Amino acid sequence: MGGSLSEGLRTVFAVVLSCLVIGFVFMQWSTVKESGNAALTDSNSTITQMDEAKYTQYDAAVVTGSEVVNVIKLHSNDQIYVGVNNGGGQVNYIYSDATFSAAGANLANARDKTSGQYINPNSKFTGQVVRDATTDAIVGIVFTKS
Numbered sequence: 001m002g003g004s005l006s007e008g009l010r011t012v013f014a015v016v017l018s019c020l021v022i023g024f025v026f027m028q029w030s031t032v033k034e035s036g037n038a039a040l041t042d043s044n045s046t047i048t049q050m051d052e053a054k055y056t057q058y059d060a061a062v063v064t065g066s067e068v069v070n071v072i073k074l075h076s077n078d079q080i081y082v083g084v085n086n087g088g089g090q091v092n093y094i095y096s097d098a099t100f101s102a103a104g105a106n107l108a109n110a111r112d113k114t115s116g117q118y119i120n121p122n123s124k125f126t127g128q129v130v131r132d133a134t135t136d137a138i139v140g141i142v143f144t145k146s
Contacts, residue, residue, distance in 0.1 A: 007071045057078065058127030066121035068143045072107055074143075083130075083142035084110070084119055090142065091117045097141040098132065 072082045081095040081104055093110070096102040101114065101145045102130040125143035132139050 001028060025066055025132050052138055055129055055141055058141050058143075058146060061127040062146060063125055063127060063128045063143070065119040065123040068119055069107070069110055069121070071141065071143075072110070076107075080138060081140040084117075084125070085142065085144040086117075086119070086123075087145050088116065090138070095140075098130065100139075 019117045033072075049094070055075075063071075068084060069083075072084075075082060076094055078094070079100060080127040083089055083090045083092045085098060091105045091108060091110075093104040096104050099123070105117055109115040110116060110119040126146050128142045129138055130140040131137065
């Protein structure tokens with residue numbers, strides 16, 4: 001009887017120890033998973049900030065008219081519009097608006113001194129990044145004459 005009691009205690013001890021080891025492994029796995037998810041979220045946020053930096057550099061920045069024209073040329077292949085307000089209303093270049101359904105104004109008009117869309121290279125403009133209300137994605141940059 002003493003032998004079977006000893007063997008029974010060993011079996012119970014082995015089962016309890018196995019449960020403790022399995023519980024510890026699951027607890028560690030859960031902690032590692034949470035840390036991995038947090039790191040992934042942080043890295044995605046950093047990547048988004050880096051992608052948007054080419055646009056956000058103009059947010060609240062004061063630039064000259066020649067820089068505005070360069071921004072229009074630089075982003076002519078991007079999925080954004082560049083709006084310019086000379087005081088007589090906003091003119092959008094590249095795309096006509098945030099729906100990207102129609103082409104914007106011709107850049108040649110921005111260089112033509114006789115055009116109402118003329119952008120004086122020496123004028124000062126303040127930039128503003130425009131975001132989509134639903135997705136928070138950047139859809140445009142608007143420059144307003146200071």
